Amino acid sequence: MITIQNICKSFDDNLVLNDISTVFEPGKTNLIIGRSGSGKTVLLKSIVGLHEVDQGDIFYDDRNFTQMNHKLRKKLRQEMGMVFQGGALFDSFSVEENVRFPLDMFTNKSQKEKQERVDFCLDRVNIAKAHKLYPAEISGGMQKRVAIARAIVMNPKYLFCDEPNSGLDPETSLVIDELVHELTVDFNMTTVINTHDMNSVMEIGDRILFISEGVKTWEGTKQEILHAQNKKLQEFVFANKTYREIRDVKIEKES
Numbered sequence: 001m002i003t004i005q006n007i008c009k010s011f012d013d014n015l016v017l018n019d020i021s022t023v024f025e026p027g028k029t030n031l032i033i034g035r036s037g038s039g040k041t042v043l044l045k046s047i048v049g050l051h052e053v054d055q056g057d058i059f060y061d062d063r064n065f066t067q068m069n070h071k072l073r074k075k076l077r078q079e080m081g082m083v084f085q086g087g088a089l090f091d092s093f094s095v096e097e098n099v100r101f102p103l104d105m106f107t108n109k110s111q112k113e114k115q116e117r118v119d120f121c122l123d124r125v126n127i128a129k130a131h132k133l134y135p136a137e138i139s140g141g142m143q144k145r146v147a148i149a150r151a152i153v154m155n156p157k158y159l160f161c162d163e164p165n166s167g168l169d170p171e172t173s174l175v176i177d178e179l180v181h182e183l184t185v186d187f188n189m190t191t192v193i194n195t196h197d198m199n200s201v202m203e204i205g206d207r208i209l210f211i212s213e214g215v216k217t218w219e220g221t222k223q224e225i226l227h228a229q230n231k232k233l234q235e236f237v238f239a240n241k242t243y244r245e246i247r248d249v250k251i252e253k254e255s
């Protein structure tokens, strides 16, 4: 579980996160949504410590991350898996070298143990015959799966994904969403995903945090979002005609 209490973050005079509090629960995919520039990336980066917050606290379970020194934060980071925008694989490493990288960096496991873990993770994300290939030799969807395999190789308690579907077609996006959701449940990870993708919201939005101009404006589940009365949220969600139609059909069915 990750608990955020009253965090604020400014860049010079620009207040980007304004008193945000929320709880991200384990075994759930927690989505952060909002317009471009609303503060999603700054929030995600603040949670993992890539930005220092000006005020407020971030707890990983009962551990106060904001109060930790560099050494303790470094240790806690080993419990975090991250999937960056674009995959961020090392081009000159093969698929299996990419996935093995955190094990080489942070563990003393034997070669055999590392290989077993790499094989397990690649198997888990359904990559069967690409172990020796290089990122440039596989599709964008496969690259994303390799990035996910690398993110889970250290068996993290917390998984962070920044726009995991960027650059993918809708069908592949759905496969990636389902994979992240499945892994979250299977490994009981606390997963936080920054997304623009309304399809993801409707598919895997166990918990959704909507921020608008740096302020928490709504939170709820994918079941609740279609009925939410918040005007800013409605403008965001129902900018898409398909979701207006889905809402209307649901409301008609229920009445």
Ligand SMILES: Nc1ncnc2c1ncn2[C@@H]1O[C@H](COP(=O)(O)OP(=O)(O)OP(=O)(O)O)[C@@H](O)[C@H]1O
Pocket (backbone or CB within 6 Å): 011, 014, 016, 034, 035, 036, 037, 038, 039, 040, 041, 042, 043, 196
């Ligand atoms: N390092 C920085 N220095 C100064 N301002 C920043 C910095 N990073 C972000 N900002 C500002 O913070 C605000 C929120 O940016 P952020 O990247 O979090 O938005 P976002 O919701 O993730 O947008 P998008 O969906 O387009 O990625 C913007 O006004 C941005 O200019």
